[in-house]
Amino acid sequence: MNRDTLNQLVAGAVLAVGMVVSGVTAVRLSVLAARHKLVYTTTATEGQPPQVALGIAMGAFRGIFVNLLSMRAEEMKEAGRYHEAVELAKAITTLQPRFPKAWTFHAWNLAYNISVSTQTASERWRWVNDGIELLRDHALRANPNDLHIHKELAWIFEHKVQGVTDDSNIYYKKMLAKEWHTVLGPPPQYDPGVRDRKTAIEKYVAWLRPISTAPSTLEALYSTENGEIIRELVAALKQIGLPEEIGGYEFLTRYEKDRAAAQSSRRQAYESSFGPNNKAFRALVEDPKFVSAWPPFLAQCRAHLLRDHYNMDPAVMVRFTQKYGPIDWRNPAAHGLYWAAIGVEKAAPRVSVQNSTDFDFVNTDRVVIQCVQELYRTGTIYFDYLPTVITGDGYYVADVDPSFAEVYGQILDEIRTRSKVDDLFQRGWSFYSAGYDNFLRDVVRYFYRRGDIGLAEKYRNVLLTYDGQNLNDPQRNADLARPLEEFVQMELVDRQSSPNVAISEVNSSLLGSFFALRLGDEERFKSQLEYAQRFFLYFREKQAKFTAVNPNDARMDVLGDNFPDLAGITFARQLQLWPLDDARTAYLGAPDWLRQYAFNIMKQMYSENLAREVALGGKKFEELFPEPAGMDAFLAAINERIRIKQLRTPKSINDLR
């Protein structure tokens, strides 16, 4: 063997060993990096727009160029030329998609700066929604584990949309409710016996489960049990020649519109306006052949939309429902909660001693807590979908959801352990405890006003006994020990104009009055109803302000603009929750103006079943629930109000003269 051959053999051996070692370690390194979320995505090119190639091609000049663009973007922002700032930020995020601050700068400009520089609610919503979409649909795809982007996205939902600081906030809420009613369908309705948190959660999980378990593609769906009939349904839908993409958002809007029209008391009026597409679509919806095909098909469409368009995981939505409560995804706080909580979950494994200051868990967790609190305060939504889709405006009222009363306390410990600044047991005081204290006081007041004295007492006990109470107020326990009524009165001092207090006070006293009606206590019914009305009017006078931006909805219009509407809808909803006999007792005891709101709903709910029981000696619906006087005039008045509201159009500042 000559020297050259020996060299070649040695080199070959070194090469082989190197390749083996490289192969083993590279795989192991990749696994470790992915496990500890040290990579942006598990696939190198995922979420990377093709224009990134341009940035790479610029080499070292990319940084300089991005600096120049950033300086100009800031300059344009200061000069009030937000749109150009946005264009520049777009260029920056294209060149450096892994730079989270550029994304959030861009989104903030859209949602906060540009939106308020426009003077109509619809245009404002467009910009706010653009900010949301930018972070959710683009920034998070390029930076799926970044905590900062998650927090900013959650904040826009929680503060800009759910909060009341923007004149157009009610419009935003309606648009978000419309969007998520379309995406997920109507949330489950309460029925008698489903009052406790656990059962409510189970119902909501059951509602989301088909979506979370739906196959990711239509092809996969075709290979399931009902696959063939679903394939036929899709073929039939294609044959109609609908202008929208089958299974997309517009398609789901058509479906939900059709469903809402079919269930509406004005069904005939809606159906008379149907064109050939809608008629053909309705025929497919009602075709008995496809009864089993629609639910899995719709679930797959919704799952696809969630994953591909909204960048959300339905399985996580189910998990959060189990953890936090029966989340109504039409509520902006639900999305704030989702993005803040998922951000924390994704960032937590990446933290080490060296990089802990890079992660702002404290503020992100605060968003989680604030969203939970908002879901308690406004988690039950009454929303009129059909008029909103057709005219851009509809009824929207958010009410307290007591199911979220418990969860605040349950997550507090978990959040406290992540916080470095909330050192309660060293200082004897913490922000988290102060927040929890205020929250519990509201809960006590709500249950007391609703007439649920037992629950009010239960939460007062929690206030008195929970671990981690603040020690700065020596008067605290003495105040808490007062008689419940006195304690509640004291809590209300100076807080009547707060929207959250107004929601809980008005709604809880309304519920209290209907409970009194059920028990036949007319005096308490009247006094509670009068209290609700007084509070409503007081709050309206104090806070309801119409603005040039959104003349249809007052800025703090969290309770709607008409007390009879609020009371009537709450009454109708409450009757649905009670067993038939209790509902009937309350109905018969109610004045005609309240019955008018409930009559058609009760009829829809009971008339068919009762008609079947007539043969068995049962009574007809009309005998159990007599039609209130003036029903026709009432319906005519409602229709007229809807018509007038549709005529009211946004006015510009020109009209302020």
Place this chain on the structure above:
Amino acid sequence: MWRDFYGKLDRVQQARGFKIAASIAIVLLAIGGFVAYWLANPAPAVDTAPIVQPAEVEAETPGLTPEEKAEYKSEVERYQRAVAQLMAGQTDKTSVAVGFAAAAGVVVGAIWLGLGLTLALFVLAAAAVVAPLAAFGSTRDWSRLLGGVALLGASFTVLMRLLSMTFSGSHPVLAIARNTLAEAVRLKLSLLFIVILLFALASVPGMLNAQTPLRYRVQSFLQYATGGSFWFIAVLIVLFSVSTVATEQRGKVIWQTMTKPVSSAQYILGKWLGIAGLAAVLLSVTGVGVFFFVEFLRAQPAHGEIGPFKTRDGDTLSEDRRFLETQILASRVVVENEPVDLATNDPAKFREAVAGYLKEIHDSNAAFDPTDPTNQNDVAKSLNDQLERSYRAVEPAPGWKTYTFKGLADARDKSILLTFRFKIDAGSNRPDVTLKITFAFDRIGLITWDCPLGQYQTITLPPNVIREDGTLSVGVINGAFYGNNLRLNAEPFSFPKSALAVSYSAGSYRLNFARVVFILWVKLAFLAMIGVFAGTFLSFPVASLVAFTVFIAAESTNFIQKALVVFDDMDNKGNVVMWKWVIVRIAESISGIFKLYGDLQPTARIVDGALLSWSQVAVGTTVLAGATGLIYILAVAIFRRRELAIYSGN
């Protein structure tokens, strides 16, 4: 056969008879086309009814005297006239007339260059490519791009030939200019730039998002098309001007010129004239392209409209349209509020305040000399600044703070809508906070505004808020009225300097655009002379570096001046840091030299709809022409001393 055919065609297009006949035909076609357009788009019938009906006046003004009613009617009519003026934009056919005239001009120019039939064949060939592409959705964007490039390319070619014809005299300066123009299209470097420029300009419209509000589309297009074209042409001009002089010397091509009876002054002037001509042609092509595309955009439906100038709800103006017509496609004069300026307005009171202030400082610090004029000036300046700041601050207290704007008589007389623009600062300008503030204007009463902090806001005002003497007063209160109750905010706010202004469109946007393009050309001509100057005595790379440094320094003047406000040459103990001191002095000198160049800001003005007045154009042109002349003299002086034919030994 084809050669014969082309030969025949060429003979035809060169014939005087053909030129006359074709020119007449083109002019008639243009006139006919415009008349046809006019007839197809008639102006809406004039409403002869009074703008405000007497019954409306009665309903709106119960209890007023007849004189007051007459005044009310007149004010309402003034407002409605202002809106009508904006609406007139939909029937304005000026741009169409200019379009027909420009197109006819280019074609007639081509005909007299003897290129009439060549141009016709080129148009047919372009149409043969573009039309099929336009027929399919997937290739429609390409058809627009190629169509745009063909149009711009044809216009460029014709204008270059026309310019060459203009320079066709036998004078050495013209001959050198003509050769320089020929070199520009022959040289790969400049040709590449020109082709890229034409493609880039044609592709900008395709980058606009149709979903974006119209005002932003127009603004973006103006910014990128005008600003981008200028930068692109400027880079080309700098490189070409250096190259044409420096490489001629390096390659000894200059011997052929300088061995003829051509003086150094003529050589430099000829080179500059050719380059400035090239800049004029490029700027004309891009300027006309930008102008017509903006007019096209203007005729598109704005956000909230179902057709151009037509809103769904019957309102006369959508918000998007109102912003576009009053703030962007305008030439706005900006009037800031009158400063408190106590030193001028009440000198006695001011002197008294300064004396009191000096005494106060002296009482607390015996070393302070109150008679020292420097100290007195410092105190007077500081006091004036403090008064101004205090005047701009609005406390949360009952009572109106009033600000006055003067010189608005023109807007009142011509019934022009006003734009009231302001920004407020409060505390640390929390981005999630808004303050409700109330403005009171004459005749329109109170406007309550939900105001975010640190962000510009605009309110459109009718012209009747201006008093007869041309002043406008606005009262401001830091709070809002609810019924008769005033609810004050919790914290004071202030209007930062230059953040409280009223503006109105004082003239035509189109004329403003023409002035902007002219000023851009003046800047390019200045840069051309810088390049020629550097090329006379430096090698190509070094001369390019020098010319680019001057260009970047001139364009960055505003940025440097802003940066100097925060860049201190002292450390935090008040000691001067030498290297920082050097930087500050250099930066100050550079920004001082180019201050006027930087202040012109033609692109920013057209994007913001701000007026570039004739006087600004005159001053800018004079100063830049003076600087160009000075550099020309320097270049000639240096060039004369150059030994262009030294024997190097090789």
